[in-house]
Amino acid sequence: MALAPPLLRLRGIGMRFGDLIANDGIDLDVAAGEIVALLGENGAGKTTLMNILFGHYVADAGEIAIADEAGRLAPLTQGSPQAALAAGIGMVHQHFALAHNLSGLENIMLGTVPLFGLRLPRREVRARLKQLIAETGLAVDLDTPVRALSVGERQRIEILKALSRRARVLVLDEPTAVLAPLDAEHLFGAIRTLAARGLAVIFISHKLSEVLALAHRIVVLRHGRKVADLPAEGADRETLARHMIGHALERPEPTAPRAGPPVLELQGVTCGTGRDRLRDATLTLRGGEIVGIAGVSGNGQRGLAGILSGLERRESGRVLICGEPAGATARQMVARGVGRLTEDRHHDGIAGDLTVAENLILERTRSPQVQRHGLLRRRAIRAEAEAAIRAFDVRCPGPDAPIRLLSGGNIQKLLLARALHGHPRLILANQPTRGLDIGATGEVHRRLQEAAAGGAGVLLISEDLDELLALAHRIAVLHAGHLTPAIETARLDVQTIGLAMAGHAAGAFAPIEAAAS
Amino acid sequence: MTTLRLRMEPRPSPSALLMLGVPVLSALAALLLALVILTVTGAPLGQAVPLLVSGAAGSLFAVTETLTRATPLIFTGLAAAVAFRARLWNIGGEGQLYAGALAAVAVGGGAISAPPYLLVPLVMLAGAAAGALLLLGPVLLKTRLAVDEVVTTLLLNFVMLLFVQMMLEGPMQDPMGMGWPQSAPMVDEAALPKLVAQMRLHAGLILALAAAALVHVLIRRTALGLEMRAVGGNAAAARFAGISVPGTLIITGLFSGALAGLAGASEVAGLKGYLTTDLSPGFGYAGIVVAMLAQLNALAVVPAAIFIAAVFVGADSMSRTLAISNYFADLVVALALMCTLAGSLFLRYRLRLMRTPA
Structure with missing residues (x-):
């Protein structure tokens, strides 16, 4: 592979944003048919580099060249997405750019067919897409409005859109961040097929296992610099992690459970609707214990999290927090000693334009620590925010900065500070490390383990089996709204959990995170 | 060869200078654009601009007129700013203003006799309550049934204006009014005191300034x-x-409606003395422009309202002298809104000039 002439060549790419050096002299070659993984922590410069390639930014320094039909490298006009598209560069962003009210077919035609044409060439486009789908295995219903499609299907639409524009280089920005393990497996299959047909693929990720499973070559970025460029064959997690974070990978050490009194008892609880429905769930969680809930998203996790967040009303069954009936509202749950981490930080975790300090106290706007006679105690709030920023190592300009300026990891650390305020007896950690880099993930894990060691019960809802196996003392599996009994982690293996996650499905299903480890 | 290109890049956080500069420049840009159109009409700019300025601020009379005009705009601007902060799109300031005015004349038009220190607060409270109640319906429809409040509040403006008309031609018509559709005059005890002798400026301005400070807090x-x-x-x-x-x-809706209601109450109790259907030349709508110009900042609503009022008053004076339509003021207000919206873009993004190889 390395000997093949490059299809795409980046040389000396440099980019600054104010004081921040996002890219510093990065070289990158990609050959046809090659899958190159761009590995790095959040903020390492991966997305910036790809945005330069795609023409969203103009680099301060460096050149981009792409091979023409004859295979000769020709310079690419920078700063022009149209030029990048015309040269055959396709990009699938982390956040999809699809019109939700249109069907997949219409979304793909957007931008590819002339705007003022009298007739939409639906039949031609459909025929070409049918062929593409047959060749790549990217199966998706082209006529369903995008809003009714799953995340995985939307991603396939995006990829088909890029392919239908005759992409020769496909850039996928953290494509698995939003996918369940099964969908990720399908995606990997499709990527391998596409590469075998000669497509060059650049795959951005910060997950070691999937990079090792998929890529031919791995390029590691750290603080805007290329620190490693090595074949995937023979690479191992430890080496990659060292390149990526600059020091050896710390894995959470499993802690011994200290079974205290029950902090959470679910007795035949049913709640939620549709894919979020939880059916007749029974579970006991003791103080000092971490219980993991494995399962693919959309199997009742939202119903379970909703009940414990105080947002969802139960239809039947009983919920006891420390032996007492649970509250009916979010405020009551917080008052009962429940610390809650939401699944989607940006959607319902933070209000972006509010300051770091304001977001920190948002759950306690009526508490005497925060206000007196309705007036905010600004000095006390500021002091509390400064303490939290220090204690949780939240990197931010200060307590008065709008929280939207913070990175995902730092937002999660602040939300962790909010959830852990007042030493909650029960902690609901719903996908607590989704989308976080290794550094922030380690910090979140350490905090949860500390809280459990301090006597709190932690309910860890996660799709990441590595995380569950490393942290949880017991694991239960959610499938189609049914919760299995929680089994000691020592008695479980990946296959057993995987089978349970797939319901009664065949054993062919094995979560990819687990398969690679 | 290289070409120069302008690109927009997200700005992390706007500086204080920019927060102040963008609305001020937007307002100036609106004025300049309006002057361009004024030139097209053939008006002599050399005369028009001085007339505009002196009409708005050239004398004690001009200044008090501008402040008188600014008073309801501060109230309606605050009403919009409070609501928009919570993303409650209250477009119904105009209707709430009339509701407030109607309640004010109902209370202060002779129905109750009391000394001024009781009657004036009562009149203002009635106005606030009426404005708040009028917005309560749309807010409940929004929270209960997810009905779009933009539509309901906007349409209620017309309903309210017709209701006022009905009342003024019916039960609330002034028996001494010779058949004109106007209410009975406010009793003297209900009137807001004047601030400057011989001028129309009244204590409503003090109330409006206090309201701005309170809303800010x-x-x-x-x-x-x-x-x-x-x-x-x-x-x-x-x-x-x-x-x-x-x-x-x-709660946000009650505050917002009350503020708009106060605008109406202060107009009848401080300025007009009775209610007609031409009480407001669109103060409710102009309040939205004021709030946007103030970037929804309660304190900034005051200068923004004074600016818009100065344009109205100055344009009035100019149009009288030069025989230009006083729609000129509406033009500036509309342009100010557009310039502010365009200007807000620069709070979020910065323009970067860059060289690219062609």
Whole structure:
């Protein structure tokens, strides 16, 4: 592979944003048919580099060249997405750019067919897409409005859109961040097929296992610099992690459970609707214990999290927090000693334009620590925010900065500070490390383990089996709204959990995170 | 060869200077654009501009007229600013203003006799309550049934104006009014005192300034204000944090409606003395422009309202002298809104000039 002439060549790419050096002299070659993984922590410069390639930014320094039909490298006009598209560069962003009210077919035609044409060439486009789908295995219903499609299907639409524009280089920005393990497996299959047909693929990720499973070559970025460029064959997690974070990978050490009194008892609880429905769930969680809930998203996790967040009303069954009936509202749950981490930080975790300090106290706007006679105690709030920023190592300009300026990891650390305020007896950690880099993930894990060691019960809802196996003392599996009994982690293996996650499905299903480890 | 290109890049956080500069420049840009159109009409710019300025601020009379005109605009501007903070799109300031005015004449038009220190507060309270009640319906429809408040508040403006007309031609018509559709005059005890001898400026301005200060404290310094901003910033996050989104919207709506109602009450009790259907030349709508120009900042509503009022008053004076239509003022107000919206873009993005190889 390395000997093949490059299809795409980046040389000396440099980019600054104010004081921040996002890219510093990065070289990158990609050959046809090659899958190159761009590995790095959040903020390492991966997305910036790809945005330069795609023409969203103009680099301060460096050149981009792409091979023409004859295979000769020709310079690419920078700063022009149209030029990048015309040269055959396709990009699938982390956040999809699809019109939700249109069907997949219409979304793909957007931008590819002339705007003022009298007739939409639906039949031609459909025929070409049918062929593409047959060749790549990217199966998706082209006529369903995008809003009714799953995340995985939307991603396939995006990829088909890029392919239908005759992409020769496909850039996928953290494509698995939003996918369940099964969908990720399908995606990997499709990527391998596409590469075998000669497509060059650049795959951005910060997950070691999937990079090792998929890529031919791995390029590691750290603080805007290329620190490693090595074949995937023979690479191992430890080496990659060292390149990526600059020091050896710390894995959470499993802690011994200290079974205290029950902090959470679910007795035949049913709640939620549709894919979020939880059916007749029974579970006991003791103080000092971490219980993991494995399962693919959309199997009742939202119903379970909703009940414990105080947002969802139960239809039947009983919920006891420390032996007492649970509250009916979010405020009551917080008052009962429940610390809650939401699944989607940006959607319902933070209000972006509010300051770091304001977001920190948002759950306690009526508490005497925060206000007196309705007036905010600004000095006390500021002091509390400064303490939290220090204690949780939240990197931010200060307590008065709008929280939207913070990175995902730092937002999660602040939300962790909010959830852990007042030493909650029960902690609901719903996908607590989704989308976080290794550094922030380690910090979140350490905090949860500390809280459990301090006597709190932690309910860890996660799709990441590595995380569950490393942290949880017991694991239960959610499938189609049914919760299995929680089994000691020592008695479980990946296959057993995987089978349970797939319901009664065949054993062919094995979560990819687990398969690679 | 290289070409120069302009690109927009996200700006991390706007500086204080920019927060101030953008609205000021937007206002100036609106004036300049309006002057361009003025030239097209053939008006002599050399005369028009001085007339505009002196008409708005050239004498004690001009200044007091501008401030008189600014008074209702401060109220309606605050009404919009409070509501928009919580993403409650109250477009019904005009209707709430008339509701407030109607309640004010109902209370202060002789129905109750009391000394001024009781009657004036009562009149203002009635106006505030009426404005608040008028917005309560749309807010409840929004929180209960997810009905778009833009539509309901906007349409209620017309309903309210017709209702006022009905009342003024019916039960509330002045028996001494020789058949004109106007209410009975406010009794002297209900009138807001004048601030400057011989001028129309009245104590409504003091109330408006106090309201601006109070709203500023409410939004910035109180737990309720934080909840309003949280609901406006991200309702899902507010809900997760245990803030009652419907409750906060209802309280926000009551505040907003009350402020617009005060605009109407202060106009009849301080300026007109009775109610007619031409009480407001669109103060409710202009309040939206004021709030946008002020970037929804309660304190900034005051200078923004004074600017818009000065344009109205100056344009009036200019149009009388030069025989130009006084629609010129509406033109400036409309342009000010557009320039502010365009200007807000620069708060979020910066323009970067860059060289690219062609």
